[in-house]
Amino acid sequence: MKALQVIALTLLAILEASTQVLVAGKCPRPAVVRFFDASMYLGKWYEIQKLPVLFQQGECATATYSLESPGGNLEVLNKELLPDGSINSIVGSAVVTNSSEPAKMEVYFSPTSLPSPYWVLATDYRGHSLAFGCIDYGLFHAQFAWILSRQPTLVRKTLKDLQDLLASAGVNVDKMIPTNQNEAFCRAMG
Numbered sequence: 001m002k003a004l005q006v007i008a009l010t011l012l013a014i015l016e017a018s019t020q021v022l023v024a025g026k027c028p029r030p031a032v033v034r035f036f037d038a039s040m041y042l043g044k045w046y047e048i049q050k051l052p053v054l055f056q057q058g059e060c061a062t063a064t065y066s067l068e069s070p071g072g073n074l075e076v077l078n079k080e081l082l083p084d085g086s087i088n089s090i091v092g093s094a095v096v097t098n099s100s101e102p103a104k105m106e107v108y109f110s111p112t113s114l115p116s117p118y119w120v121l122a123t124d125y126r127g128h129s130l131a132f133g134c135i136d137y138g139l140f141h142a143q144f145a146w147i148l149s150r151q152p153t154l155v156r157k158t159l160k161d162l163q164d165l166l167a168s169a170g171v172n173v174d175k176m177i178p179t180n181q182n183e184a185f186c187r188a189m190g
């Protein structure tokens with residue numbers, strides 16, 4: 001990488017440092033779900049905890065997966081309630097780049113934007129899911145992680161197990177923040 005690029009990325013990192021979780025060194029490459037079945041992953045997931053990210057500042061966040069076409073890519077609809085009471089929603093397309101590793105997806109939120117990696121590290125499809133993403137920026141990397149549930153709550157033991165799995169993968173779990181999924185608070189989400 002050229003020196004100017006490194007400087008630019010470092011400046012970007014300083015700007016982002018207040019929200020984004022940046023760690024020195026290269027992205028960890030944790031094991032993913034081996035025989036990931038996207039068809040069983042469809043439907044709605046509630047965000048229980050996440051690493052802070054710039055593009056998700058709301059509460060009550062959900063992700064709903066559907067098939068774009070039979071056997072095709074997944075469509076993901078992300079929704080969240082913003083502090084001003086409005087609902088922010090964005091639609092993306094999750095693409096599997098290597099059919100031998102279907103749990104590793106790249107999510108495109110617009111045709112021109114860079115994809116966001118979305119790796120499913122653990123899921124039982126009906127209860128919980130653990131998703132992880134990471135982007136290398138030369139001397140450091142940005143970590144993303146989401147603990148999801150089919151319900152607005154998640155059993156404490158399961159949450160702990162998923163956090164332990166993330167920690168063993170080299171993820172900064174201490175930085176994870178809970179998402180408010182209080183039913184009354186989130187009523188506007190419908």
Ligand SMILES: *[C@@H]1O[C@H](CO)[C@@H](O)[C@H](O)[C@H]1NC(C)=O
Pocket residue numbers: 098099100101
């Ligand atoms: C696809 O995934 C398999 C299994 O992990 C791996 O052996 C192979 O190298 C990958 N192919 C490419 C093009 O990355």
